[in-house]
Each structure stands twice: as structure tokens, then as C-alpha cells.
Amino acid sequence: xxxxxxxxxxxxxxxxxxxxxxxxxxxxxxxxxxxxxxxxxxxxxxxxxxxxxxxxxxxxxxxxxxxxxxxxxxxxxxxxxxxxxxxxxxxxxxxxxxxxxxxxxxxxx
Amino acid sequence: xxxxxxxxxxxxxxxxxxxxxxxxxxxxxxxxxxxxxxxxxxxxxxxxxxxxxxxxxxxxxxxxxxxxxxxxxxxxxxxxxxxxxxxxxxxxxxxxxxxxxxxxxxxxxxxxxx
Numbered sequence: 510x511x512x513x514x515x516x517x518x519x520x521x522x523x524x525x526x527x528x529x530x531x532x533x534x535x536x537x538x539x540x541x542x543x544x545x546x547x548x549x550x551x552x553x554x555x556x557x558x559x560x561x562x563x564x565x566x567x568x569x570x571x572x573x574x575x576x577x578x579x580x581x582x583x584x585x586x587x588x589x590x591x592x593x594x595x596x597x598x599x600x601x602x603x604x605x606x607x608x609x610x611x612x613x614x615x616x617x618x
Numbered sequence: 619x620x621x622x623x624x625x626x627x628x629x630x631x632x633x634x635x636x637x638x639x640x641x642x643x644x645x646x647x648x649x650x651x652x653x654x655x656x657x658x659x660x661x662x663x664x665x666x667x668x669x670x671x672x673x674x675x676x677x678x679x680x681x682x683x684x685x686x687x688x689x690x691x692x693x694x695x696x697x698x699x700x701x702x703x704x705x706x707x708x709x710x711x712x713x714x715x716x717x718x719x720x721x722x723x724x725x726x727x728x729x730x731x732x
Binding site: 550555 | 653660676708720721724725726
């Protein structure tokens with residue numbers, strides 16, 4: 510069965526304290542891995558798509574990387590406005606999108 | 619460019635009733651997917667529509683159904699509501715599921731079943 514797990518479940522950082530979030534997946538076939546950010550009461554906001562091992566993408570303080578079994582979302586010098594739940598999802602060749610449970614990130618000023 | 623819109627934003631229904639939720643995708647997007655989000659189960663895929671046809675379906679009972687219109691707008695229907703159907707229902711659109719996989723989500727409809 511296709512499965513996506515994320516760790517840690519929750520993370521508290523001080524402003525400026527860099528860290529990484531992990532997304533591990535077990536799927537029959539990977540067409541793409543996606544990262545989203547979700548603020549309370551809102552729909553997920555698209556961040557990145559990664560398609561193959563070794564691929565990296567960056568956006569402001571965020572950098573996503575992909576290996577054959579996992580993806581990392583690196584947050585460099587985070588700010589309080591980066592506080593949100595970060596979700597990863599995999600597309601298993603059109604079967605459906607399988608989402609992980611998310612990591613709740615809190616960045617304290 | 620306008621984003622994905624969902625109506626209504628909030629709904630309160632009673633057990634046994636039925637409900638219809640609406641989603642308008644981003645202009646030009648032809649694929650619409652529906653998800654259920656709950657604190658316990660997270661985001662779970664319901665179904666995807668493309669060009670008025672259901673292309674994929676998740677593991678939900680037949681009480682959950684949907685359709686897509688020629689203008690790509692989509693509706694989902696839940697019949698015989700149960701307490702466990704209380705959730706945030708999210709719709710996401712993408713240009714074309716086969717060539718552009720980025721899905722853009724709407725704000726969701728918060729359904730409460732009492």
C-alpha cells in the first residue's frame with residue numbers, strides 16, 4: 510500500500526534557527542513529489558514539485574530535495590511568518606495523490 | 619488570475635440529510651480533484667474529474683459522488699450524512715493531470731454534521 514510519512518510531527522524553532530523537515534514515501538511508482546504549506550483555516554498552498562532523485566528546488570528561505578526514498582524541506586533562517594503546517598504528497602502515476610500527515614512548524618520571534 | 623473558489627464556505631447539516639458543494643477551478647484548468655481533511659485522517663483523496671469524466675476515485679463509500687460540467691466547474695454530493703462526514707472539503711484544480719501536476723487548492727468548505 511502506498512504510504513507517506515512525515516517527521517517530526519511538530520517543530521518549534523527560534524527565528525533564524527535553520528532546520529529540515531522529512532517526508533518518507535513508499536509507493537509503487539513515483540511520478541512526482543509535492544510540497545504544500547497550509548495555514549489554519551485555509552487550503553494548502555503549492556510550494557514545489559520534484560520529479561527525480563537528486564532534484565532540488567528553492568524558493569526564498571525554503572529548499573526541497575529528493576532522494577529515492579525521501580524528501581527534505583530545508584528552512585534557512587526562518588521567520589515567524591513561516592509558521593504553518595507543511596504537507597508533502599506523492600503522485601503515484603495517476604492513481605491518486607497520497608498526502609502525508611504534515612509537520613506543524615512554529616517559528617518564535 | 620482568480621484562484622479556486624468554493625461555495626459555500628461553511629455548512630451545518632443534520633444526520634441523514636444530503637449536501638452539495640461547489641468548486642470553480644482556475645480559468646483554463648480542466649482537472650478538478652476533491653479531498654476530505656480531518657484532524658484524525660489528514661487529507662484523503664475523494665475523486666478527480668477531467669473533461670466531465672471521473673478519472674480516479676479514492677476509497678470512499680458510494681454516498682460520496684461528484685460531477686463536472688462543461689465549463690470545468692465541479693460539484694460533489696454527500697447523501698445520508700453521518701457524523702463522521704464532518705470535515706473540511708477541499709477542491710483542487712490543475713491544468714491537465716497528465717502534463718501539469720501542480721494542484722492549486724481552494725479555501726475549502728467546512729461541513730459540520732450534527
